Amino acid sequence: MASLDDCYNIFDLRAAAKKRLPRGVFEFFDRGTEDEVALVNNRAAFEKLKLKHRALIDMTHRTMETTLFGKPVSMPMAIAPTGVAGMCWYHGELELAKAAAAAKIPFTLATGAMTPMEEIAEKAAGRLWMQLYVWEKRELSYELINRAKNCGFEALIVTVDTAVSPNREYNAKNGFHQPFRMTTKATLDMLSRPRWMATVLARYAMNGGLPKYENYPKHLQHSIRTDPNVNAVMRRDSLSWEDIKIFRKMWPGILMVKGINRPDDAVKAAELGCEGIVVSNHGGRNMDSAVASIDALPEIAEAVGEKATVLLDSGVRRGSDIAKALALGAKAVLTGRATLYGTSVAGQAGAMKAIDVIKKELDNTMVYCGCKTVDEITPDILFGPRVNSAAGFVG
Numbered sequence: 001m002a003s004l005d006d007c008y009n010i011f012d013l014r015a016a017a018k019k020r021l022p023r024g025v026f027e028f029f030d031r032g033t034e035d036e037v038a039l040v041n042n043r044a045a046f047e048k049l050k051l052k053h054r055a056l057i058d059m060t061h062r063t064m065e066t067t068l069f070g071k072p073v074s075m076p077m078a079i080a081p082t083g084v085a086g087m088c089w090y091h092g093e094l095e096l097a098k099a100a101a102a103a104k105i106p107f108t109l110a111t112g113a114m115t116p117m118e119e120i121a122e123k124a125a126g127r128l129w130m131q132l133y134v135w136e137k138r139e140l141s142y143e144l145i146n147r148a149k150n151c152g153f154e155a156l157i158v159t160v161d162t163a164v165s166p167n168r169e170y171n172a173k174n175g176f177h178q179p180f181r182m183t184t185k186a187t188l189d190m191l192s193r194p195r196w197m198a199t200v201l202a203r204y205a206m207n208g209g210l211p212k213y214e215n216y217p218k219h220l221q222h223s224i225r226t227d228p229n230v231n232a233v234m235r236r237d238s239l240s241w242e243d244i245k246i247f248r249k250m251w252p253g254i255l256m257v258k259g260i261n262r263p264d265d266a267v268k269a270a271e272l273g274c275e276g277i278v279v280s281n282h283g284g285r286n287m288d289s290a291v292a293s294i295d296a297l298p299e300i301a302e303a304v305g306e307k308a309t310v311l312l313d314s315g316v317r318r319g320s321d322i323a324k325a326l327a328l329g330a331k332a333v334l335t336g337r338a339t340l341y342g343t344s345v346a347g348q349a350g351a352m353k354a355i356d357v358i359k360k361e362l363d364n365t366m367v368y369c370g371c372k373t374v375d376e377i378t379p380d381i382l383f384g385p386r387v388n389s390a391a392g393f394v395g
Contacts, residue, residue: 004345004346004349004350004353007345007353007357008357009318009357009361010317010318010338010341010354010357010358011317013338013341013342013345013350013353013354013357014030014337014341016341016344016345017030017088017340017341017342017344017345018030020193020195020196020344020345021088021193021196021344022186022189022190022192022193022196023174023189024171024174024175024176024186024189024190025084025087025088025176025196026344027170027171027174027176028084028087028168028171028174028176029082029084029088029336029337029340030337031168031170031285032168032283032284032285032288033166033167033168033169033284033285033286033287033288034167034169034288035288036284036288037284037288037289038281038284038285038286038287038288038289038290038292039283039284039285040284041284041292042281042283042284042292042293042294042314042315043315043317044292045292045293045294045295045315046292046294046315046316046317046318046321046324049294049324049382050382050383050384051320051323051324051365051368051369051381051382051383052369052380052381052382052383053368053369053370054368054369054370054381055370057370057372059366059367059370059372061372062363062366062367062371062372062373063372063373064076064359064362064363064366064374065374066331066332066373066374066375068106068309068331068332069154069155069254069275069276069309071127072104073104073105073106073127073332074103074104074105074359075103075105075322075358075359075362075374076322076326076330076331076332076333076374077105077316077322077332077333077334077335077355077358077359078100078105078106078107078108078129078311078332078333078334078335079096079097079099079100079105079106079107079108079334079335079336079339080108080313080334080335080336081108081109081110081111081113081131081157081159081336082096082110082336082337082339082340083110083111083112083113084112084340085110085113085114085340085343086113086114086115086211087114087200087211088200088340088343088344089199089200089343089344089347089350090199090200090203090204090347091114091115091119092114092115092340092343092344092347093109093110093113093114093115093120094115094119094120094123094124095343095347095348095351096339096340096343096348096351097109097120097123097124097126097128098123098124098126098348099339099342099343099348099351099352099355100124100126100127100351100355101124101125101126101127102126102348102352103352103355103356103359104126105127105355106126106127106128106129106154106155107120107124107126107127107128107129108128108129108130108131108157108334109128109129109130109131109153109215110131111131111132111133111144111213111215111216112133112213112215112216113213113214113215114211114212114213114214115214116214116215117130117147117148117151117153117214117215118147118151120151121151121152121153127154128151128152128153128154129153129154129155129156129157129254129256130144130148130153130155130156130157131157131158131159131258132144132145132156132157132158132159132247133159133162133236134158134236134239134243135236136236136238138243138246140217140220142250143217144215144217145247145250145251146250147215149250149251149252149253153253154253154254155253155254155255155256155276156247156251156253156254156255156256157256157257157258157276157278158243158244158247158255158256158257158258159258159259159282160239160257160258160259160260161258161259161260161261161280161281161282161286161287162236162259162282162286163236163237163239164237166282166285166286166287167288168285174186174189175189241268241272244257244269244272244274245272248272248273248274254275254276255273255274255275255276256274256275256276256277256278256311257269257274257276257277257278258278258280258313258334259278259280259281259282259286260277260278260279260280260300261279261280261281261290261291261293261296261300262296262300263299263300263302263303263304264303266279266300266303266304266308266310267303267304267307269308270304270307270308271307274308275308275309276308276309276310276311277300277304277308277309277310277311278311278312278313278334279293279296279297279300279310279311279312279313279330280293280312280313280314280334281293281296281314282314283313283314283315283336283337284314284315292314292315293312293313293314293315294312294314294315294321294324294325294328297310297312297325297328297329297330298328298329300329301328301329301330302329309331309332310329310330310331311330311331311332311333311334312325312330312332312333312334313333313334313335313336316333316334316335316338316358317337317338318358318361319357319358319359319360319361319362319363319364319365320361320362320365321333322358322362322365323362323365323366323369323371323377323381324382326374326377327377327378327379327380327381327382328379328382335358338354338358339351339354339355341354342354342355369381
């Protein structure tokens with residue numbers, strides 16, 4: 001089993017996480033959907049963007065610190081919502097939240113988290129954001145919003161790119177879907193990872209039973225194995241802009257929409273009072289032919305201008321990816337898988353390792369490009385003229 005000292009980048013952490021986790025758990029968050037076209041394209045789109053080195057700049061006094069929604073952050077990054085964190089590590093969401101607080105970046109709690117938001121608010125001092133999946137019965141969503149408001153969460157992020165359940169065929173094959181099925185294959189899969197069984201599943205069993213979706217309404221807080229009603233109540237194909245108007249009235253803090261890849265949708269969200277626009281294709285886990293977020297970003301950032309803060313999600317694995325996103329108009333990025341790999345390996349320490357790796361890479365990239373502050377990261381560092389929003393930059 002690789003130690004954190006043997007992990008030099010996010011890809012090393014991924015390899016270590018794969019060895020530690022049951023296949024079903026690992027593939028649930030690591031893989032994409034259908035043919036995984038969007039998953040692969042997310043990385044390819046980042047990799048095709050090239051940077052220009054600027055020489056002979058005194059970079060002694062440089063900083064990655066910036067502000068996000070008027071408050072300081074140590075770097076232009078936040079933790080994206082990852083509902084499976086609690087299966088990767090015991091109370092994995094809390095471990096992630098503590099790592100984010102220590103690193104002075106925001107943490108987003110997923111609707112499907114297995115740690116109650118009240119516990120996160122109590123034990124993880126830091127900037128807390130809450131992600132919302134909208135239930136078919138809107139009253140259930142309103143209940144979650146009020147809970148988050150009472151817990152003092154700073155922001156509400158409404159995920160808007162999952163109107164229907166994604167076609168993640170491998171989840172069904174692995175028995176890892178709702179409700180979780182204890183098939184022979186799934187049982188053997190978990191038994192093949194005794195360390196995970198002892199440190200995660202057994203700890204839950206000794207402290208109240210199998211993990212539950214703790215932020216669901218009370219009558220739906222069944223264990224991951226006995227949740228027969230959740231698919232029906234989680235239908236969200238009726239979600240519309242009218243819901244965003246209602247959420248805006250209900251939520252006193254920062255409101256964001258996550259899952260935008262069209263300029264007209266971004267402008268509409270800003271007009272309805274959303275302070276944040278998260279350009280995202282759900283990490284390639286929903287529509288398999290979705291445009292890469294980094295390719296969709298320039299046109300959206302240009303259309304939104306100063307009306308709202310534009311963030312980017314999906315595919316971030318390196319600090320240089322953050323520089324590229326900022327150069328194309330994002331104020332910050334959200335990363336989900338990268339820090340989840342670290343959490344899977346060593347809890348809070350692993351999450352901190354992932355954050356530190358990305359932070360060091362961003363620092364290096366800023367030095368190479370001659371950017372003393374993140375505000376100096378502009379399109380000038382990219383090689384090639386901008387052709388259009390789909391093509392990004394070409395040489």
